Amino acid sequence: MSAAPPAGPAGKRVLIHDASLRDGHHAVRHQLGREQLRAYAEAADTAGIPVVEIGHGNGLGASSLQVGQARLDDDTMLSTVREALTRSRMAVFMLPGWGTTADLERAVAHEADVVRVGTHCTEGDLAERHLGYLRDRGVDAQAVLLMSHMASPERLAKECARLVGFGATAVGIMDSSGHYLPADVTARVGAMREAVDVPVMFHAHNNLGMAVANSVAAVEAGADILDACARGFGAGAGNTQLEVLVPVLERMGFSTGIDLYGLLDAADLAERELMPAPPTIDSVSVVSGLAGVFSGFKTRVLDVARREDVDPRDVFFELGRRQAVAGQEDLIVEVALALKAARSA
Template identity: 65%
Template structure:
């Protein structure tokens, strides 16, 4: 069982991508002391993600990696790349800066876009992983086909992200079980907590065959947050799944995250989070939706409902303004 700590990447969504070098370093050092297998670092949307449209990071990609590289003496360093934002140059720079694992992400029906990126990662000698985003938008069979295709491109681990926090345990069991039966590499699951099911869904994923599970300290992540790492570890241990993580040290790392990273408190499952999860909308839309809805005086729940109807995905943040204008006009 390998735990993939995304606190310093997915957690960036919760603070508008503004973590500084001292914050990154403090948490990375604590996670390393807890013997967390891998720490993922970067902009919330990965390498090359810093932009006016989706949020500018305080530091560039290389500065973030350099801030943590020397303190990760046990933990491996991971990065996340979505083709269209991250480029081959970004991947080369990240590997030069010490990235051990490069995870390539694609929309759940577009695994073919990972081919060139995966080949480059393998060429550079880093571990190549691949994940499907917004995976609730495809059925188990299609997800398995896409994962098998990415294994053919060179992925050494594949899996799915519940980017909208939409799944129940049955959804996870069906999808992970089908993927695990279709590939011969480790299977990944990444959960979000919009319906307060992230830990339960992660356990269901393990029981269905996943061996790489993503989680964050205090659930620090987009929207309602991710699977809570310091809760997941003892649950897995109680169910007989060895993680190799030092739990007392992990609890101290979670306290470090709360003290140093959670400027506005830990993510919570509120009414907006529930509606976002039910509508199947990317968790990273939370902050821009709330901001645009407040400025226009429209109901953010209605905005999420309409975005879900339009099947909006990450990178389509411009749809938020369109939907807000439509709802404001309808109200008038």
């Protein structure tokens, strides 16, 4: 296990982790096809993007009626992208409960270079067995805490230290609802940086238009790995826009090792081939960010709200009040029906 480089001035290397082919799946109901995956993976590889993540939006083993059935199975997605990458490393994501050790075994068999195991921000212990399995096989096993705005900087730092003890080679947080402002990020990443000696990562969503600013705050606070997606392709209002973040970091004096023109070409291809339109910050996305609700709920909330004739903004605020987390999609229906009944009463 190598120690993370210290947080420092300009010149520090920042590792960019491209989640377009995983988080972007949320935006198209997990329906990306084989040729779309191959085309973008080749473009990202040509640009020298260090890590390309692939899979269902909710990770390995998650394709289901509850959170969306993917057009392709995990094996097909992994083999397609693996064949397309010659320079970039391939990454996968798994949430315990959706994915299993068998899914990890298949990912390792497909030569996944990086495996991320995600849990709710206060439940890092759920990753212990999976991180141990990956550690024993010499895989770069990273751990990430979701819905991180629900925990204090001190609690997140404590969870990260435990994850390192379980075998995580890097740890980090996701702003799963796009709720953060830069000061929130600085406090949390700073606390994590002090608690661990492995690389720290940060993953932003753009519900309040702060994704690039929050990513900059993260790297200035000591983060070593930043997630981003081409054109922001991702759940809800989208993720940090990759082709904006990289030149911003380079202008600040940080190093990414990514070719600018190649990056811009990959982003143009993504807009043309992967998405009906780039993500936008619409009214529902703003409410989702304010309410602190998982961005991946957006499509499902809109569908259920339309069917039950209730205001999706009310659904989001009530989900936030109930502290709903990823995997609780069934709660969307319950909330909508409760709002409909209250209106009738």
